[in-house]
Amino acid sequence: xxxxxxxxxxxAGLVSALSAHEKGAEVIVASKxxxxxxxxxxxxxxxxxxxxxxxxxxxxxxDTLRSSAGLGDESQITFMCERAPEAIRxxxxxxxxxxxxxxxxxxxxxxxxxxxxxxxxxxxYTGLKLLHTLYDQCLKAGIEFKNGRFLLNLIVDHETNxxxxxxxxxxxxxxxxxxxxxxxxxxxxxxxxxxGKHSTNSVQAxxxxxxxxxxxxxxxxxxxxxQFHPTALKGSSILISESARGAGGYLLNAENERxxxxxxxxxxxxxxxxxEIDKGGTVYLDxxxxxxxxxxxxxxxxxxxxxxxxxxDPVHELIPIKPAxxxxxxxxxxxxxxxxxxxxxxxxxxxxxxxxxxxxxxGGNSLLELVVFGRHGGAKAAEYGTKNPIPSSDNPQLAxxxxxxxxxxxxxxxxxxxxxxxxxxxxxxxxxxxxxxxMGLKAVLGAIRQMQKELPFMGPRDKSKVCNTxxxxxxxxxxxxxxxxxxxxxxxxxxxxxGAHYRLDAPVRNDRMFGAHTITWKEDGVLCADFIQ
Amino acid sequence: MExxxxxxxxxxVYNVEIENITLLSVLNHIKTKIDPSLTYSHGCRxxxxxxxxxxxxxxxxxxxxxxxxxxxxxxPIRNARVIRDLVVDTSSIEYFNLRASAWSEGSREGCVxxxxxxxxxxxxxxxxxxxxxxxxxxxAVNPEFIGPFALTRVWRxxxxxxxxxxxxxxxTVQTNGIWDCTLCGACVPVCPQGIAPMQDIRMLRTxxxxxxxxxxxxxxxxxxxxxxxxx
Numbered sequence: 001x002x003x004x005x006x007x008x009x010x011x012a013g014l015v016s017a018l019s020a021h022e023k024g025a026e027v028i029v030a031s032k033x034x035x036x037x038x039x040x041x042x043x044x045x046x047x048x049x050x051x052x053x054x055x056x057x058x059x060x061x062x063d064t065l066r067s068s069a070g071l072g073d074e075s076q077i078t079f080m081c082e083r084a085p086e087a088i089r090x091x092x093x094x095x096x097x098x099x100x101x102x103x104x105x106x107x108x109x110x111x112x113x114x115x116x117x118x119x120x121x122x123x124x125y126t127g128l129k130l131l132h133t134l135y136d137q138c139l140k141a142g143i144e145f146k147n148g149r150f151l152l153n154l155i156v157d158h159e160t161n162x163x164x165x166x167x168x169x170x171x172x173x174x175x176x177x178x179x180x181x182x183x184x185x186x187x188x189x190x191x192x193x194x195x196g197k198h199s200t201n202s203v204q205a206x207x208x209x210x211x212x213x214x215x216x217x218x219x220x221x222x223x224x225x226x227q228f229h230p231t232a233l234k235g236s237s238i239l240i241s242e243s244a245r246g247a248g249g250y251l252l253n254a255e256n257e258r259x260x261x262x263x264x265x266x267x268x269x270x271x272x273x274x275x276e277i278d279k280g281g282t283v284y285l286d287x288x289x290x291x292x293x294x295x296x297x298x299x300x301x302x303x304x305x306x307x308x309x310x311x312x313d314p315v316h317e318l319i320p321i322k323p324a325x326x327x328x329x330x331x332x333x334x335x336x337x338x339x340x341x342x343x344x345x346x347x348x349x350x351x352x353x354x355x356x357x358x359x360x361x362x363g364g365n366s367l368l369e370l371v372v373f374g375r376h377g378g379a380k381a382a383e384y385g386t387k388n389p390i391p392s393s394d395n396p397q398l399a400x401x402x403x404x405x406x407x408x409x410x411x412x413x414x415x416x417x418x419x420x421x422x423x424x425x426x427x428x429x430x431x432x433x434x435x436x437x438x439m440g441l442k443a444v445l446g447a448i449r450q451m452q453k454e455l456p457f458m459g460p461r462d463k464s465k466v467c468n469t470x471x472x473x474x475x476x477x478x479x480x481x482x483x484x485x486x487x488x489x490x491x492x493x494x495x496x497x498x499g500a501h502y503r504l505d506a507p508v509r510n511d512r513m514f515g516a517h518t519i520t521w522k523e524d525g526v527l528c529a530d531f532i533q
Numbered sequence: 534m535e536x537x538x539x540x541x542x543x544x545x546v547y548n549v550e551i552e553n554i555t556l557l558s559v560l561n562h563i564k565t566k567i568d569p570s571l572t573y574s575h576g577c578r579x580x581x582x583x584x585x586x587x588x589x590x591x592x593x594x595x596x597x598x599x600x601x602x603x604x605x606x607x608x609p610i611r612n613a614r615v616i617r618d619l620v621v622d623t624s625s626i627e628y629f630n631l632r633a634s635a636w637s638e639g640s641r642e643g644c645v646x647x648x649x650x651x652x653x654x655x656x657x658x659x660x661x662x663x664x665x666x667x668x669x670x671x672x673a674v675n676p677e678f679i680g681p682f683a684l685t686r687v688w689r690x691x692x693x694x695x696x697x698x699x700x701x702x703x704x705t706v707q708t709n710g711i712w713d714c715t716l717c718g719a720c721v722p723v724c725p726q727g728i729a730p731m732q733d734i735r736m737l738r739t740x741x742x743x744x745x746x747x748x749x750x751x752x753x754x755x756x757x758x759x760x761x762x763x764x
Contacts, residue, residue: 034623036661037574037582095637095693097650097657104644122657128581129657136636136686145627172616202576238579305579308555308598418565462570467617470569 001026002385004378005181007151007166007209010038011127012349012370013187014134017143019378020185025385030149030168030179032204032472035135039189039202039350040370043127044241044301045111046119047091047371048364049084052105055116057081064365067113067265068358069499070515071222076336076355080365080372087371088120096133098122109246111363113265117246119364124241124301130367146179148172150472151208152404154184154216155397156342161217163345164390167401171472174465176402180392182385183344185377186213190328190350192226194480194487196425198433199325200232200239209351211479213332214486218340219521221333221353223483224490225500227361228434229326230269231285236309237324240302242266242363244287247298252318254281267360267500270323274434277322284318291315323434327366329357329500330487333519337384338377341521344384348377355517359499408471411459417477420451420458424484436491437505445488451481485527490518493529536563536601538571539608540618556607557585557596572618580725583660586610586667587619593664593723610667626661626682633679634705635686640695649694656689656733658726665720665730677709681720681730684711688733691740703741711737712749 004020006013009031021027029035050057060081065072088106092098099107099121110117122129138145149168155178156163165180188209192201199205214220230251231240245251245262251269253259253276260272273283287295287302292315295303299314306314331353338346338354348354349370356369427447431440455478462470496510497503516531536547536559547563557575564571576582578597585596588608613621630636665681672678687706691699711734720730742748 033574033576033584034626034661036626037576037584039577041581041583041660042577042579089642092642092695093637093640095640095690095695097653097693100645100647100650102647104646123654125581125658128660132657132659132661133637136630139627139631140634140636147623202582203578204576236578301579301581304598308600311553418569422565460569464570464617467572467620469572469620470564 002182002382002389003028004183004185004381004385005030005165005179006185006187007031008038008187008189008351009033009035009145010187010189010349011040011131011134011367012374013185014131014138015371015374016185016187016348016378016381017138018134018141019375020382021141021143023379023382025382028144028146028179028181029138030146030151030166032148032150032171032208034147035138035145036132038131039205040131041128042202042239043367044124044239045243046109046121046126046364047088047367048114048118048362049088049120049368050081050118051085051088051108051120055118059115060084060118063113063115064356064362067360067362069360069509070511071225071355071358071499071517073355080356080369083372084368087368091130091133091371094133094137096122096130109243110263111242111246112263112269113362114364121243124243124299127367150475151188151212152176152401152475153397154212154345155180155395156216157393157395158217160343162343162390163216164393164395166212167398169405169472172467174468176398176405178398180390182389183346183381185381186332186345186347186351187349187374188351191480191483192325192328194425194484195325195428196422198237198425198429200229200237201325206476206479207328207483208476208479209347210332211482213340213345213347214482214522216342216345217521218342218345219333219519220486221330221517221519222359222490223330223487223520224494224518225329225359226325226487227266227327227329227500228270228323230266230273230323231321232324233306233309234282234320234322238305238309239326240285240306240319240321241299244285244299244302247290247294249285249287249290252284252286265360266363267502271434271502273321273323282320283322285321286318287314288316325429327361329353329359329361330490337380338373339380339384344388344390346377346381348374359501408459408474409463412457413459413461414457415454417458417474420454421477421480423447424451424480428484432488432491434502436501436503438492441488441492445485445492448481448484448488452485455481486520489527489529490520493531494518534601534603537604537606538618539606544606553600555597556589556594556599556601559601560596572620574620581660583662586662586664588667593667595662595725598725610663612667612669612672613663623663625666626663629679629683630686632705633683633687633710634702635683635690637690637696638698638701640693641697645694653689653693655726655728656685659685659728660726662725664723664725668719668723670717670719671713671715675709675713678713679706679710681734684714684737685728685730685733688737691737700744703737703744703746706737707741707746711741
């Protein structure tokens, strides 16, 4: 029986846990939070699948490919779309309470970029209800959870390029521990929290798994592609689901006029909004004409949050919005079996780049991806571990990381990292956001390099060993800085515009030069980048 | 504005000059600008991750959905071991859901009417924030009480028309379960999602009676057992 360590307990982590367990593996899920507190809880719109003859799987494939702007892999997309109906059935079998249509079938709605209504949903709580259903199933299966474990590093035997486990900070006790396993699945989510208050994401989406992966020698792919959701609340970046537009909501500019096709793919709508805001105006989402009853039934969260954060009731008033960082298309480079360039290290969900979203993700495809590839990756990891059990070998990683956690307490604290973190978020939103150019990107790179040098002069000011969230947030900041450099170098290298990556100084797509994936990795601590088909 | 936060045995007063923002934003301001040692849990800031439940002036609130006023007193939620400041041990969530077998035993395919689907709509909105658990007075006398969130979850599966084998769940909630609730209703107003665990427990009691389980609250101290008569 192989032992599979899953790091991260959102949708992708829990699906892969169930899948590896079904294959007979011993499964441990280690995660920095309680499973039901992960980013997946925030997904609202739905999960795409073709369920009836009025739509066709070919159309789902075609829509996804088109939106991916040349960076989607047709075989991976086909794999995902063909398994979508089965994924929905599986979710239903484990109890996900889908909303239903008049005929009693699983209800579907149309999201942006889709040629038919095919997002299956559970009110505007699709992610929440999926996540809790999965958690319940994991308890039923007897999956072992280690909550409150913050990933520090992966343990790798560099001679054989083989992962052996991971090291973790036990947040409650402050101790550093290692968990060894035959295979490791990273399911740690995206890096949207880098954009701070300009992101719809949970504050937990700090990309810890990606940073650990790149330190372990894994390759990342297409890190410059970050999706901006067109409609976040202007003041707080709280997400207003795309289903508000799917149901007929309008976008209005400062002159109260519609200015774009509300249901175009997200990159196009977000840039149209950005251009209106750039002209100096406020942009609004108008759902008043949908009526109070409809809003209460279909968009209850949106109404509540808009009232709370903007002091506005969308039943009667316009909602001021802005685009905000929402989804990380970039991620750990994985093969068709979800395995990274490090042997035995798998990645699933948002932290991975399954090449299904390419340069721009379609709404409703991320929950689908985490179910399809979570199942696939979990099974493959269990299988790989059975065939290739890890040798018991000495490894210095635990000692190194124990020393690091002890040593970081002595960092000098002349510079406040919270202030730097806010600055990083602001310059990222302004210069590595919806619209980019060489000069702006290079200025950000300069600021990041400076921050890297300054890290030893920052550090946690709280010296408690027990439950030190100041320490955790400092290490998260370190991970953000690690990824920030990679994102910006990728964005500088890609001198063209494609999907979510829009260069003002190179506004045209250039397939001849850049019709390839931006692959990044570190060699002896030095960042390398290349374009690879 | 003065905010009082219970930190271990002591209370600490923070003075913040910001108005009309959520309590979570106030705490983020304190942590990043004033006192980095202040410790609390948070995540989505939009009321779905269930991380940030605390007590404000003795009542459970999600920090991301509550706007504080001058003099508010913030404490960790109750019935859970405090780890530090406002962070509590959450292991009871796994423990009680496990004890209650709060999961699907297999859900059938096929049509479900909108009306049937809507029966479990509210219960499946649960975010496991622990507010109901904190407000429940039964834990003072019975720490093994399966409790409001886990019993709501059981009712959610029992009442799901797709569930094929849910009757077996009724056995797991007979002891330390539905009959230990005092129906005081303290769990109802504190739920940020508008769930009424007490109502769900009542429904479980009715279902339990229908399946032939005895109702221990209907025990008349001896009943017809003649040995109980004392002449």
